[in-house]
Amino acid sequence: MTPHRIALLFNANKVYDRQVIAGIGQYLKSTRVVWDLFLEEDFRCRTLGIQHWRGDGIIADFDDPTVEEALAHLSIPVVAIGGSYADDSRYPANIPYVATDNTKLVRVAYDHLIEQGLQRFAFYGLPPSPGNRWAQEREDAFLRMIAADGLEGMVYRGSPTSAGGWGRSQEDMVAWVRSLPKPIGVVAVTDARARQLLQACVVADVPIPEQIAVVGIDNDPMAQLLSRIPLTSVIQGAEEMGRMAAQVLHQMLHGGDCSSTRVLVPPVGLCVQASSQHEPLRSPYVMRAKHYIRQYACLGIKTEQVADYVGISRTLLEEHFKRELKQTVHQAILEHKLEMARSMLVDNSIPLAEVAVRCGFTSLQYMYAVFRREFNCTPRQFLGMAKI
Structure with a gap:
């Protein structure tokens, strides 16, 4: 049996991407499919020449628009992985797409904060950029939920993370934390942003979760390890996304027409930790x-x-x-x-x-x-x- 040569275009430095890759590996082991895998630690520097790659198929992270553009006209099977969109026109045409359900990710976090008895809510996101389309979708989902409940949600995007601007960024975040009405629940677009928020609360001397309850998204072990206060986080179905993408590509390699396939993978659940367990205290x-x-x-x-x-x-x-x-x-x-x-x-x-x-x-x-x-x-x- 001649193995198929498959490229996995993901950033293996990110926990979400590693989980997707793990799901692909689980599919290969469970089905005994034989693939030779091409994987770079960070594929972004390789996309310019990908059209010359002599392989049989590709599974790629389409959250990066440059990847979508580079793979748009390839003749070999391509399966896209990325975030879900409220607007169907934003999905790539004629390419099977496996998505993490951004609306349900935010819904799990928001519902948990409601269950803690909170009545005010905010969202800590990311500045808009072509590579952060998924973050904007999560922010929009939060605002839709807040509006449906007749509430006014506060949004803070902060600055892009960089060593040079970190001091000023944290000062601005501390000022935002102090300005928030309290008690309040905050949904962070990722665990990395949630950890920054926890740090800002410590600097601002704002008690967590009594005054600010925080929920992140990713269930990233690194964020837990680096946080003084254990972080509540929504667990994405990233491994299931990888398994599903591998299954779709497997079908395409054997002649299946999956061009109209679109799968939304819901979150696995919620890892509840101290950062969100709000206790209304009088003293x-x-x-x-x-x-x-x-x-x-x-x-x-x-x-x-x-x-x-x-x-x-x-x-x-x-x-x-x-x-x-x-x-x-x-x-x-x-x-x-x-x-x-x-x-x-x-x-x-x-x-x-x-x-x-x-x-x-x-x-x-x-x-x-x-x-x-x-x-x-x-x-x-x-x-x-x-x-x-």
């Missing part, structure tokens, strides 16, 4: 204290440090905690550390000793003792129960 002292605890509990902070940050005495802070949350400040710190430990225990690749250190326990033995006291089991036993 501004408790609100500030919880904001500080979310950032620094795993660094071993004590009640006195929390009180110093809030700017009141330890005794007064304890009174507010007991009245509002029915717990002490120490219990709130420990609760956060245990929450982080439980989420890490699900990952078998992280040694238990490392879990203890990263969650702020003085030793593995102490973490074991706390688990026995709070849950009547060891961390390993808890891990086993989490898998059931």
Whole structure:
């Protein structure tokens, strides 16, 4: 059997593109299709000569208009992957298209914020550019949802991300964060933008999620790793997009006419973390204290440090905690550390000793003792129960 030569034109440096590629690989393994794959880490510098490539088919990211233009008149089968459009005329003509459903991505984030009891909403997007058409679609979807509910949504696009302009961009974002009516829920167009927003809230000293609840899109592990406050994020169906695109190309390689095929892939779900779990708190002292605890509990902070940050005495802070949350400040710190430990225990690749250190326990033995006291089991036993 002579393998088909297939080019995958994606930016393998992006988590979304890698997930699409993973879905293509899963299709090949599940069907025993034999393809020789051509893949560059970043294909954009190769599109100018792609018409001379002697291959059998292409699966490409059509969110970049230069790619769409470069592949428009090829004689070999091409399957496009990209974002969905409200206007059907924006889809490429006579090319099968597998899309992430931008409207449903935003709907999942927006509905989650409504479920948290919020009544004000904003959107943090990207400045318009030919390569950001998908971002504009998500912004438009948000505005349609807000209008349908009779609300006025606020939109902030900020600046393109660049090292040189980052200082000014963050200052502008901090000013926007402070100007927002609160409490408010913010949908970020990507996890990368959501992480920037979380940083701005920290700089602006605005508690998350009590005053600003944040939801991103992508479920990007890197964004989670680099955020002090765990980020709630919509999980795209990128792997399913890859599987579907590979299936369509497979049919085309065997004579199938798929030129009118268009598939919208819905999101997989929502990964809920601390950034969106809005709790309406009456006491501004408790609100500030919880904001500080979310950032620094795993660094071993004590009640006195929390009180110093809030700017009141330890005794007064304890009174507010007991009245509002029915717990002490120490219990709130420990609760956060245990929450982080439980989420890490699900990952078998992280040694238990490392879990203890990263969650702020003085030793593995102490973490074991706390688990026995709070849950009547060891961390390993808890891990086993989490898998059931």
